[in-house]
Amino acid sequence: MTTSAQAPAASPAREFAEPAPTPAALLLLGRGRDLASERGVECPGDLPAPSDPGLVERARAAKAALGDSVFVLGHHYQRDEVIEFTDVTGDSFRLAQQAAARPEAPYVVFCGVHFMAESADVLTGDHQQVVLPDLAAGCSMADMAAISQVEDAWDDLVDAGVADDVVPVSYMNSTAAIKAFTGRHGGTICTSSNAKVALEWAFAQRPAGRAKVLFLPDQHLGRNTAVRDLGLSLDDCVLYDPHKPLGGLTRQQLADARVILWRGHCSVHGRFTLDAVADVRSRVPGVQVMVHPECRHEVVQAADEVGSTERIIKVLEAAPAGSSWALGTELNLVRRLARQHPDKQVVFLEKSVCFCSTMNRIDLPHLVWSLESLAAGRVVNRVQVDADVAHWARVALDQMLALPGVTSKD
DSSP states (O other): OOOSOOOOOOOOOOOOOOOBOOSSOOOOTTSSOOTTTSOOOOOOSOOOOTTOHHHHHHHHHHHHHHGGGEEEEEETTSOHHHHTTOSEEEOHHHHHHHHHTOTTOSEEEEESOHHHHHHHHHHSOTTOEEEOSOTTOOOHHHHTSOHHHHHHHHHHHHHTTOGGGEEEEEESSSOHHHHHHHHHTTOEEEOTTTHHHHHHHHHHTSOTTTOEEEEESOHHHHHHIIIIITOOOGGGEEEEOTTSGGGGOOHHHHHHOSEEEESOOOTTGGGOOHHHHHHHHHHSTTOEEEEOTTSOHHHHHHOSEEOOHHHHHHHHHHSOTTOEEEEESOHHHHHHHHHHOTTSEEEESSSBOOOOTTGGGOOHHHHHHHHHHHHTTOOOSBOOOOHHHHHHHHHHHHHHHTSTTOOTTO
């Protein structure tokens, strides 16, 4: 059957404009050492370059040989060459939950960063072993809150006479030790999706007018949630610097504060600036700016949309053809979304490259090495959390799942 009506012409595919390289050189991904700031590399020998065509076949062969005994997780910020061999893709907590839901897989290969692999080990069964293809894949934000620093900070709160009024809320992007600290002190974990609910719950745990939250380790998510979502003022928030006596604050400032923010940040999202927002608005007519809540407060205030990685993905999926978007989040994800939505103009908020350098340490050579080692009967780079730490971290994670309105998908 034919009709005289014609379908509207498809919008032309948009080509993604690659940002310029940053002037500062990074360590070769997956190679070299920087023991002062990152975990040591445990992948021996000279590895083929990721572009080596033989690597793809080796990855396929190793994964096929392992079959259902391995479950490969890939965070949204991973390179496409790695995502190709993952069984599921998502945010860190969702991935850890999915690993726990696959008890038949004795091996979990987490293509993410160290704290994510720790969370997977906390949630999976004792018979499951979690592998991180490169132990140098840490998280600069998580490393900004060492457990010794946080314990010292709590002592400061005790000395200032406010600890009894404080409930810790720790972002998922924290070490297992920080999650355990949170569980021991009656707090909860949060994600960027449920941070508002977590803070509301925390304030309700103490008498009205006295309740305080210690938010770890990302100051920007804590500030944006408190001010933008809960309606508190910037003056209700103070910034605790672990490198200064009493966090660089007075006892009166701690007594007056509603939210005590830890001085930590994401090295990727913290780079986006108001100038970048103004610049992209001048360059791209009608552009809508969408950013992650780990961005600075003034950037979040200037954006059109703010949301977690999952929300960014969903908003873009629902956006009309022909719309233009500037995304303030990790570049691998922005590239992928641009390819997935050729009917929309998707640009990176910054003009310069802004990869998560440690996430990018999980490259195809390290994934192949991990899979081939497992296929040969060797478990490499296993991430295993101490039993007591795992118990209290699980307490804090379970509290998050018990928050009002929070589901296992948050």
